Amino acid sequence: MERTPALTGYHNLTVNRRGEFPVTRRLIYLNHAAVAPLSRRAAEAMKKLADDACEYGSLHYSDWEATYAALRESAARMIGASAAEIAIVKNTSEGISTVALGMDWKPGDKVVAFREEFPANLFPWQRLAAKGVQVEWLSIYDSLEGIDEAARGAKLLAISYVNYLSGFRANLEAIGEICRRRGAFFFVDAIQGLGIFPVDVERMRIDALAADGHKWLLGPEGCGILYLRREWQDRIEPVEFGWTNIAGFNDYACRDMSLRADAGRYECGTLNTIGVYGLRAAFDLLLEVGVETVAETVLGLTGRIAAGAAALGYETAIPHEPETGSGIVSVRKEGLDSGDLVGRLRANGVAASPRQGWLRLSPHFYVTSNEIDRVLGML
Numbered sequence: 001m002e003r004t005p006a007l008t009g010y011h012n013l014t015v016n017r018r019g020e021f022p023v024t025r026r027l028i029y030l031n032h033a034a035v036a037p038l039s040r041r042a043a044e045a046m047k048k049l050a051d052d053a054c055e056y057g058s059l060h061y062s063d064w065e066a067t068y069a070a071l072r073e074s075a076a077r078m079i080g081a082s083a084a085e086i087a088i089v090k091n092t093s094e095g096i097s098t099v100a101l102g103m104d105w106k107p108g109d110k111v112v113a114f115r116e117e118f119p120a121n122l123f124p125w126q127r128l129a130a131k132g133v134q135v136e137w138l139s140i141y142d143s144l145e146g147i148d149e150a151a152r153g154a155k156l157l158a159i160s161y162v163n164y165l166s167g168f169r170a171n172l173e174a175i176g177e178i179c180r181r182r183g184a185f186f187f188v189d190a191i192q193g194l195g196i197f198p199v200d201v202e203r204m205r206i207d208a209l210a211a212d213g214h215k216w217l218l219g220p221e222g223c224g225i226l227y228l229r230r231e232w233q234d235r236i237e238p239v240e241f242g243w244t245n246i247a248g249f250n251d252y253a254c255r256d257m258s259l260r261a262d263a264g265r266y267e268c269g270t271l272n273t274i275g276v277y278g279l280r281a282a283f284d285l286l287l288e289v290g291v292e293t294v295a296e297t298v299l300g301l302t303g304r305i306a307a308g309a310a311a312l313g314y315e316t317a318i319p320h321e322p323e324t325g326s327g328i329v330s331v332r333k334e335g336l337d338s339g340d341l342v343g344r345l346r347a348n349g350v351a352a353s354p355r356q357g358w359l360r361l362s363p364h365f366y367v368t369s370n371e372i373d374r375v376l377g378m379l
Contacts, residue, residue, distance in 0.1 A: 018368075029351045032215055064276075069083070081229075084262035087267050090223065092191045096210050112135075113135055152182055166318045179205060187207065190210065190211040191216075195215075195216035210226045217279065218286070244269055293365075305372055328360060338358055350378065
């Protein structure tokens with residue numbers, strides 16, 4: 001096998017942070033696009049909460065509330081928003097559904113969506129047909145000119161930052177400009193990009209964004225965020241309603257159903273407190289490392305995979321380009337079954353996923369170039 005060029009600019013980052021990831025003692029983990037391992041920091045934060053709840057119950061509830069607020073602050077910092085625009089949700093699907101079901105749809109309204117989406121960012125828009133909403137389906141690979149034309153007269157456009165299968169990374173800044181010019185609400189499913197690629201909701205003109213913590217954020221399952229631009233919060237109704245949606249939720253005798261003044265109005269009832277502790281720690285670790293640095297490192301690793309696999313005769317789902325590449329590389333080779341490949345890798349201590357006939361490999365920043373070369377040797 002022809003060796004790919006050595007990576008530069010990330011070696012010290014990887015070495016210095018590997019201790020945060022005990023999984024490296026057992027596995028070469030190339031499955032972050034599915035479910036990532038917890039960092040030591042996130043796991044310890046969750047253990048601390050579990051121990052405290054075991055020994056003291058809810059005596060330290062004020063610390064829980066402070067951690068909810070800290071998660072909102074950290075998430076807002078990562079995407080260039082304000083904490084008042086962040087709601088804590090259980091997963092990406094809940095965030096998407098909050099927007100899809102909370103908008104005031106009228107027969108004849110138009111949505112622009114994309115055929116290659118993961119079901120979480122496809123079914124909610126597809127179901128709007130029952131309300132008389134027209135959905136115009138595009139391909140994520142369509143030109144910006146085609147997207148611009150489709151957005152004419154659209155009420156909303158929804159796209160994933162990174163496609164779950166091919167790893168194609170959308171040009172959010174350009175699409176955001178189109179949506180703002182066309183007057184379309186811009187929704188982004190960010191789960192496959194948030195944490196490893198920069199997001200600036202102002203520069204990208206994103207109106208709403210959802211992601212949960214268990215992929216590239218290196219946090220737990222069952223806890224995520226919904227960003228909803230402040231100017232839209234009075235126009236998108238909460239679709240789940242409980243005691244914490246209202247402004248007076250701390251007064252249990254309150255019967256005034258006026259909503260909270262911020263995105264907390266979309267939080268229905270008790271939060272996943274242990275998940276919040278883990279996700280807050282996960283956000284803070286990535287902010288400490290620097291998302292731009294993580295992006296450079298991950299693109300170097302996936303470029304190494306794509307080049308090495310091509311040298312071995314594998315087809316890649318899309319060409320690996322700096323502008324559209326991501327943390328995902330999907331490859332296949334005639335005569336080889338992706339499930340068998342995943343089984344072979346697993347037997348050799350490598351975590352990966354089979355996806356629709358492709359072998360999907362998805363490294364994070366703490367994976368080393370030597371580990372990538374070892375995996376390529378197994379292929």
